[in-house]
Amino acid sequence: xxxxxxxxxxxxxxxxxxxxxxxxxxxxxxxxxxxxxxxxxxxxxxxxxxxxxxxxxxxxxxxxxxxxxxxxxxxxxxxxxxxxxxxxxxxxxxxxxxxxxxxxxxxxxxxxxxxxxxxxxxxxxxxxxxxxxxxxxxxxxxxxxxxxxxxxxxxxxxxxxxxxxxxxxxxxxxxxxxxxxxxxxxxxxxxxxxxxxxxxxxxxxxxxxxxxxxxxxxxxxxxxxxxxxxxxxxxxxxxxxxxxxxxxxxxxxxxxxxxxxxxxxxxxxxxxxxxxxxxxxxxxxxxxxxxxxxxxxxxxxxxxxxxxxxxxxxxxxxxxxxxxxxxxxxxxxxxxxxxxxxxxxxxxxxxxxxxxxxxxxxxxxxxxxxxxxxxxxxxxxxxxxxxxxxxxxxxxxxxxxxxxxxxxxxxxxxxxxxxxxxxxxxxxxxxxxx
Numbered sequence: 386x387x388x389x390x391x392x393x394x395x396x397x398x399x400x401x402x403x404x405x406x407x408x409x410x411x412x413x414x415x416x417x418x419x420x421x422x423x424x425x426x427x428x429x430x431x432x433x434x435x436x437x438x439x440x441x442x443x444x445x446x447x448x449x450x451x452x453x454x455x456x457x458x459x460x461x462x463x464x465x466x467x468x469x470x471x472x473x474x475x476x477x478x479x480x481x482x483x484x485x486x487x488x489x490x491x492x493x494x495x496x497x498x499x500x501x502x503x504x505x506x507x508x509x510x511x512x513x514x515x516x517x518x519x520x521x522x523x524x525x526x527x528x529x530x531x532x533x534x535x536x537x538x539x540x541x542x543x544x545x546x547x548x549x550x551x552x553x554x555x556x557x558x559x560x561x562x563x564x565x566x567x568x569x570x571x572x573x574x575x576x577x578x579x580x581x582x583x584x585x586x587x588x589x590x591x592x593x594x595x596x597x598x599x600x601x602x603x604x605x606x607x608x609x610x611x612x613x614x615x616x617x618x619x620x621x622x623x624x625x626x627x628x629x630x631x632x633x634x635x636x637x638x639x640x641x642x643x644x645x646x647x648x649x650x651x652x653x654x655x656x657x658x659x660x661x662x663x664x665x666x667x668x669x670x671x672x673x674x675x676x677x678x679x680x681x682x683x684x685x686x687x688x689x690x691x692x693x694x695x696x697x698x699x700x701x702x703x704x705x706x707x708x709x710x711x712x713x714x715x716x717x718x719x720x721x722x723x724x725x726x727x728x729x730x731x732x733x734x735x736x737x738x739x740x741x742x743x744x745x746x747x748x749x750x751x752x753x754x755x756x757x758x759x760x761x762x763x764x765x766x767x768x769x770x771x772x773x774x775x776x777x778x779x780x781x782x783x784x785x786x787x788x789x790x791x792x793x794x795x796x797x798x799x800x801x802x803x804x805x806x807x808x809x810x811x812x813x814x815x816x817x818x819x
Contacts, residue, residue, distance in 0.1 A: 394419045398428065414449050414458075431801040443630060444792070447480055447784055448621045455701035459619060460484070468708040473584050473614040474498070477556060480619055480784040495584075501557035502578035502587065504565070505535040512569045521566040521772045522651045528562050529555075530644035540638040542790050551639040552783045559779045560584070563772045564591035570768070585611040588776065593764060605719040606763060609712040613756055616705040617774055619781025621698075625649040625656070629782045630789050631798040639786060646782045647775050656771040659757035662693040663726070663767050671725070672732045683742055693754030694737060695747070702749045709755035716762050730758045 393406040405427050408420040418441045421432055434440045449458040457464040460479050467476050471485070478486040478494050486494055511528050532554070533540055539551035565575050568591075576591040586607045594600035620626070628649035632642040650656035668689075669678050681689040696703050717727060734750055737743045760770055789795055 391417065396424075396428070415451065425801075431803075433803050437627070437800075442622060442627060442798075443789065445622070445785065445788060446483070447781070447788060448619045450621050450698055452696070452698040452700050455699055455704050457620075457704045464616065464704050465708060468612050468615045468705075471615070473611050473618070476615050476618050477780045480780055481552060481787065497553050498557045498584070499580050501553045502561055502580075504558055504561050508532075508535065509565075509575065512565060515569070517570060517572065519570070521563070521570060521768055522647065522775070524566040524569070525562060525647050525772055525775060526644055526651070528566070529559070529647055530641055532558070533638045533640040536640070540640070542633075542636060542638065548639070548787060548790065552787060555639065555643055555783050556780050559776045560588040561591060563769070563776050564588060566772060567592055567766075567769055583607065583611070585614060589763075603719060605715055609716045609759055610763070612708060612712050613759065613773070614777040616709060616752055616756070617777035619778070619784065623655065624652070625778065626782060626785050629786050633786045633789055634795065634798040636797075639783070642786050643779060643782050646778070650775055650778065651771060656774045658692065658751075658753040659760065659774070660767045660770040662730075662754050662757035663761060663770075665690075665692040666726050666729050666733070669729060669733070672729055675729075675733055675736055679736060679740060691733075691737065691748070693757065694743065694750055696751045699751070701747055703751040705752035706750055706755055709752050709759065710750070713755040713759050713762075716759050720762055722762055724762070727758060727762060730754075 391411050392409045394409050396405045396407055397403070398405075405424075407424065409417050410420055411417040425431055432440070447460065449461075450456065459467060459476065460483055462479065462485070467479075471479075474491065474495050475485055477498075478484075478491065508528060508531065511531055512524065515524050515527070536551070536554060539547045539554060541547045561578055568575050573595060576594050578587050579590055582590055582602075586602050589602055589607060589610055590600055622630075625646040629642045629646040632645040633639070637645075653661065669675060678689065678691070681687045682691045717731075734754070737748070737750065743749070757770065760773065761767075765773065
């Protein structure tokens with residue numbers, strides 16, 4: 386940790402008139418933080434911050450977001466540059482090791498990841514234990530957590546080599562696990578990974594190839610898939626990442642920690658947003674209905690909301706959406722699909738971007754809006770949208786977990802609470818209770 390105080394923040398207790406000095410610690414970018422670690426010892430009070438929306442839970446050098454200006458940086462590099470000029474393996478190396486790889490480093494990194502893509506053959510029996518109609522995220526939670534039962538040689542988190550091997554295994558095997566979950570749900574045979582394909586190409590192959598015919602991978606589609614992976618790779622201390630860190634703070638093995646992240650991501654308020662976009666489009670139904678739904682979205686008393694517009698963090702345009710918008714239009718042009726839902730989405734985008742209400746409130750289409758459209762165009766069922774999010778986010782989870790484990794002052798997570806239950810009371814025997 387490289388923390389140095391740049392001043393103090395004075396906190397005054399109006400009841401007693403006593404003042405307390407709290408250190409102020411700067412980051413390399415963004416707001417400084419008030420160090421409250423000794424607050425309870427000094428004052429007898431905790432801070433109260435439901436959802437931790439104003440609390441810095443850790444120190445991290447991976448990802449920086451400035452929501453006011455629409456900025457997303459990974460290790461200092463803008464997401465726009467990374468998505469346009471790099472591939473997913475570049476970004477994965479950057480997140481895990483702090484720097485973009487040289488040619489030699491990248492070749493080794495790609496090799497190390499590629500040769501961990503196969504799953505232990507006995508894991509196939511895990512899938513057969515689920516019902517055919519099981520949600521793919523339910524399967525993901527079980528299988529990812531189950532990896533620790535098969536790879537005992539990479540669960541010692543104190544061993545640097547084992548941490549590295551676990552990182553490679555999780556990054557490499559997650560697409561295989563995801564594709565097998567899909568294949569199981571539709572009753573098709575599993576596809577073994579192919580070492581001659583890129584990360585994105587291999588995932589598409591395992592998802593959509595069938596033994597009866599040759600599967601041809603479009604470069605445009607593969608590039609769109611690669612961009613989706615890059616754009617979802619990490620996003621600072623969101624719910625699932627915080628879950629991974631909290632689970633990891635107890636010393637849990639990396640596979641269990643990532644399984645916890647998968648479970649958190651499953652929530653509709655987090656990883657299910659792009660699926661919600663498609664459901665919203667189905668509700669709108671036709672381009673002629675868009676004006677009606679636009680007006681409903683403006684009505685505070687109407688429960689309808691335009692999904693895929695605006696963002697909790699970004700108060701300006703989501704920088705990932707700009708890149709995803711380009712891929713979206715490239716994919717639709719390449720595939721030349723005649724899909725009323727996709728036409729509806731493009732018309733909704735056009736109308737919302739020109740409506741003064743949405744422009745003034747900066748309710749621009751976000752990355753979920755475009756990724757949902759792209760994934761539908763590529764043939765992914767909506768039940769796989771969050772699974773794909775988990776595939777992309779795994780490298781961010783692993784990098785965040787690795788950073789936390791390697792921090793010298795790391796402690797087990799233990800949030801405090803504001804207790805509002807009954808005060809201490811005497812026990813009443815059963816026969817005397819009324």
